[in-house]
Amino acid sequence: MCTGGYCDLLRGIDVPLYAFAGGTATLSCTYDLRATRLYSLKWYHNYTEFYRYVPTERNRPINIQPSHKFSVIEEFRNDARVTITLAQLRVSASGQYRCEVIAEHPSFRTEAKSANMTVLREPLAPPVLVGAREIYEPTELIKIGCQPRRPYHPDHRPTLQWYLEGNQDIETLRRTFQECSSLRFTVKHSNDKQLPFQDVLKSPDSSGFNTCVCNKPTNLGLCLNGEVILPRLDQMIEL
Incomplete structure (x- = not known):
C-alpha cells in the first residue's frame, strides 16, 4: 500500500x-x-x-x-x-x-x-460429555457437563463450545430440545466465571477450580443424603 x-x-x-x-x-x-x-x-x-x-x-x-x-x-x-x-x-x-x-x-x-x-504441551483431544443419558423422566431436570479429556496447563486453558447439528447458538439448542420433548428446558450461564452445578458453586482460581456449597434461591433448607459427582468443567449447560 x-x-x-x-x-x-x-x-x-x-x-x-x-x-x-x-x-x-x-x-x-x-x-x-x-x-x-x-x-x-x-x-x-x-x-x-x-x-x-x-x-x-x-x-x-x-x-x-x-x-x-x-x-x-x-x-x-x-x-x-x-x-x-x-x-x-x-x-x-x-x-x-x-x-x-x-x-x-x-x-x-x-x-x-x-x-x-x-x-x-500436547495435541488437543475431543472433550467428554458428563451426566448425559438417553432417557429421562418427564419431570426430571437434565444436567449435562462438558470437560477436557486430559488435564490442561493453567496458561493454556481450552475453550469449550456447544454445538447442535453444527449450530453453536445455545438458545437454538434449547429451543430444539423444547420442540422435540414435553420437557421444559432452561439455560444457565456463568456469572463472573462462576457457575452452580447441582448444589456446588464452581469458580476458577490459580490452581484450577474451587468449589463450595451453593445455596440457590429455591433452597428450602431441607437436606437429603446423596452423592454429587462434580466433574472438572470449564463450561457447563443446565437444561
Whole structure:
C-alpha cells in the first residue's frame, strides 16, 4: 500500500496460531523493496531478538541467537521474503513474534508486524460429555457437563463450545430440545466465571477450580443424603 508517496516496506507476516511442544513452527516475513533497499530484517520473540539478516554484511549476513526455547533454521530467503523454522519448541516459546524491517540509508525507515503463537504441551483431544443419558423422566431436570479429556496447563486453558447439528447458538439448542420433548428446558450461564452445578458453586482460581456449597434461591433448607459427582468443567449447560 502506498500513501503520501510512501509505500509499505513490510507486506505481512505468517505466524501459526498454535504449535506443539517438541514440534516445529514455520514463520515468514514478506517485504517490498522496489522503492529502496533492505538494511536489515529481524525476528523477535517477546521483544528478544533471535534472528537477524543484514545483506551488507557479506561475511556474516545471518546472525541467529541461541535460545533454550527453540532452535532456528533458515528455510528460504530472497529479495521479497524470509522464511524460518523454529524446531524443538518448548512451552516457553509461546508469546509474541515480531518481524522488523529497516530500509537502507538515508531513510532507515522501520516497519514491524507482530502475531502471537501458543505452544501446547500436547495435541488437543475431543472433550467428554458428563451426566448425559438417553432417557429421562418427564419431570426430571437434565444436567449435562462438558470437560477436557486430559488435564490442561493453567496458561493454556481450552475453550469449550456447544454445538447442535453444527449450530453453536445455545438458545437454538434449547429451543430444539423444547420442540422435540414435553420437557421444559432452561439455560444457565456463568456469572463472573462462576457457575452452580447441582448444589456446588464452581469458580476458577490459580490452581484450577474451587468449589463450595451453593445455596440457590429455591433452597428450602431441607437436606437429603446423596452423592454429587462434580466433574472438572470449564463450561457447563443446565437444561
